[in-house]
Every structure is written in structure tokens, then in C-alpha cells.
Amino acid sequence: MRQEKGLESLIQQHEGPLSAKTLAKLLLEDLEQCCCKIFGKTKNEEPVLLAELNIDLDSLFYEMFDQRIEFVVTGEILNDQFVPLTYLVKGNHYSFHGRCSVIRKVCGVDLYLSKSYTSKKGDHVRHKFFVSVKKLFKSVP
Numbered sequence: 325m326r327q328e329k330g331l332e333s334l335i336q337q338h339e340g341p342l343s344a345k346t347l348a349k350l351l352l353e354d355l356e357q358c359c360c361k362i363f364g365k366t367k368n369e370e371p372v373l374l375a376e377l378n379i380d381l382d383s384l385f386y387e388m389f390d391q392r393i394e395f396v397v398t399g400e401i402l403n404d405q406f407v408p409l410t411y412l413v414k415g416n417h418y419s420f421h422g423r424c425s426v427i428r429k430v431c432g433v434d435l436y437l438s439k440s441y442t443s444k445k446g447d448h449v450r451h452k453f454f455v456s457v458k459k460l461f462k463s464v465p
Contacts, residue, residue, distance in 0.1 A: 329421075377451065392458070
């Protein structure tokens with residue numbers, strides 16, 4: 325299940341009352357340098373980096389109607405010896421992570437790596453992420 329971290333740290337950067345629009349602006353700035361790392365595990369449960377995907381800045385935008393941020397990350401598969409199991413998207417303060425799979429409808433997986441993840445070293449990967457500003461704003465104390 326997707327877990328989010330760093331929201332409080334991000335909000336501390338802002339003075340004054342917080343609105344959903346302000347939170348969206350803070351998140352957009354924080355995610356400008358984000359990357360997504362995809363991991364597998366060895367038999368000994370050691371994490372292994374399979375791919376590191378960087379944000380396509382032209383794809384980063386706030387959808388006001390749906391109150392969500394959308395962005396695309398792209399990069400190459402670095403290691404093809406292990407199955408993708410987890411992912412981490414990390415900005416300067418805010419980050420989220422969870423379980424992933426290349427197989428559809430796997431129970432407990434919140435990120436399905438689409439056909440762009442071929443599991444072949446050197447292939448190019450592209451994935452779109454969404455961050456619900458509405459949901460995050462409701463969770464702010």
C-alpha cells in the first residue's frame with residue numbers, strides 16, 4: 325500500500341494559512357527534482373536497484389479540477405536479474421513508496437508497471453504518477 329512521507333516537513337517551509345492551492349504549489353516545487361527508483365530483492369532480502377527514472381519537467385502540472393498533480397518519469401532499466409517489487413518516488417521533502425509489479429491485478433500492489441517496463445537491461449521505461457492534493461490536504465493537521 326502506498327505510503328507518503330515528508331508532508332509535514334514540506335508544509336513547514338510555508339508561513340501563513342495553508343490552502344489546497346498553496347499545498348499544490350509547494351508540492352510542484354518539491355517534485356521538480358524528483359526521481360523514481362524501482363527495486364527488487366535478493367534471496368537474502370537485500371534491496372537491489374533495478375531502474376532510476378527522472379522526472380520529465382514538461383510533464384509536471386497541477387490539474388485544478390481534479391486537484392491532483394501529474395508527472396512522468398523516464399529512464400533506463402539498469403539491472404534485469406531481479407523482479408521489480410517496490411518503488412520510491414522522492415522529492416526534496418515529500419516522497420511516497422509502495423509495492424509494484426509487472427503482473428496485472430496482483431493483490432496489495434499499488435503500482436502496476438505497464439508494458440513500458442520490459443525487464444530488459446538498457447530498455448527505456450516511462451511511467452506516469454498522480455498525487456492527490458485533495459487527499460493530502462485533508463490529512464494535514
